[in-house]
Amino acid sequence: MTEDTHTTHDAEDDPRNRDILIYVNGALKHRDAAMVSVYDSGFLLGDGMWEGMRLCNGRWAFFEEHMDRFFEACKAVALDPGTDRAGLLEALTMTAQANGMTHDVHCRLMLTRGVKVKPFQHPSLSRSGPTLVIIMEHSKPVDRLAERGIRLATVPQVRGLPMSQDAKYNSHSKLNCVIACLQAEQAGADEALMLDPHGFVNTTNACNFFIVRRGEVWTSTGDYCMNGVTRAKVIELCRANGIPVREKNFSLVETYGAEEAFLTGTFGAQTPVAEIDGRQIGSGGAGPVTRQIRALYKAAVEVDTRG
Template structure:
């Protein structure tokens, strides 16, 4: 595909060559931002992360992102060894060092740290956690609605790898994305274990039918901060919203579809499995929710 689009597509920004990156309490140039080959994150994907966006001097919903980070760390029995306030200070310090005011994206990562030997047991990580903050100038540039393809890969059951966990182990989602690209789409639409429409490989998924907004039950998808905000906005503004099971049959005949995520906020979907959704362009409900979300972020 010549015009491949992703939900994390940003404008080219030359300033990103000179960014400073936070690594374990030090803020260093990109070329010096290095992590050991013995790090748990590199060896095993043993870590958790958050993506946060900077709008007009404010990191949107940062407290909720940090709460989710600490919940995930507790779930995998990883001691971050910092308080949420200290982690927030590290984000602000990195922002200040980079002189960023708006249109920036931070990826905050915590792994179990450097291992004494390159094996699985968590007890081999004895030096404490590794924390990295990559902060880039980043203005989303998604030139057209996203094309999705349904793939055989599912988000896991809670007892395998809970999909609510924002972990470094993303191979399942990467394989889903590859399958979608091979099918000529931009990203993957993933079903849940019962065959109901669930999420994409990178974002939460919504449809609009007859003025109502539908999304999955939330049992098998990432507990997205933006997803939660969209549901909240619908409830506050009298828009009927349902967290429910629905199938591809109901999805193909939807009036609109869109994705939610920290990076792109609300991204319209034009085509799913070769079927044009609605007009194939951004629909009025997606547009309205984008405006309401923008107002929420500004507030």
């Protein structure tokens, strides 16, 4: 990665993160001492689920939606969290308080099937219960991406069919996305634009993807994309505020001709796209519809976290 390369997770450097405490199965440990076993199923196989969340005004933004996604994914792969959402909230609160965190905080909550008795695949070899890790960082997105945006490159790696590895899982198995990211980097872009198995535009390697054409907001059908909480909120906000929005198949031709494009994700909220495959999109930065949606989303977060 060069100095000119950016990602949707670029954050301002915060020296407080050098001494954060990380939650590991009920204990808080300095980041340099926070460890899991090499026999852990997450390390061995990527067998686990995770959630990314934002702490704003002392509360977790859209907490119930994140928990709905997390517990649904765990149930689908027979992964017992060993607690309920109240228990997870208690662990999150414990970690935030120990670190003195209340605002502009990003959390990665990770649950694996736990430590195995032998380094092999079968889930029955995980017999000691799940491993729960919570990493929180003081994390504010860099200002330069809010207007300038990022560069995407369409890559050969696709978002696959649900019966191969369903993108609805926020799973630790991210190799598909890592390969896409590497392909984009090799093409001189910041992140990858991934197609679905039929060649329609789908997501990036890290975020969901939207375009604006003739005042309409378009995103994929949702059949192959990540089950994004921010994506769902953007669609909901568009419908509630008279912004035409469509979930549909669309091609690269239509994408190149868009007036605006932006990405959605828990960390960056709405990140504008400057160019795709060397073609400038609209003005090459945040357009009026992107700015309007960003303002609506920011207001929704305020309402949700201030109660």
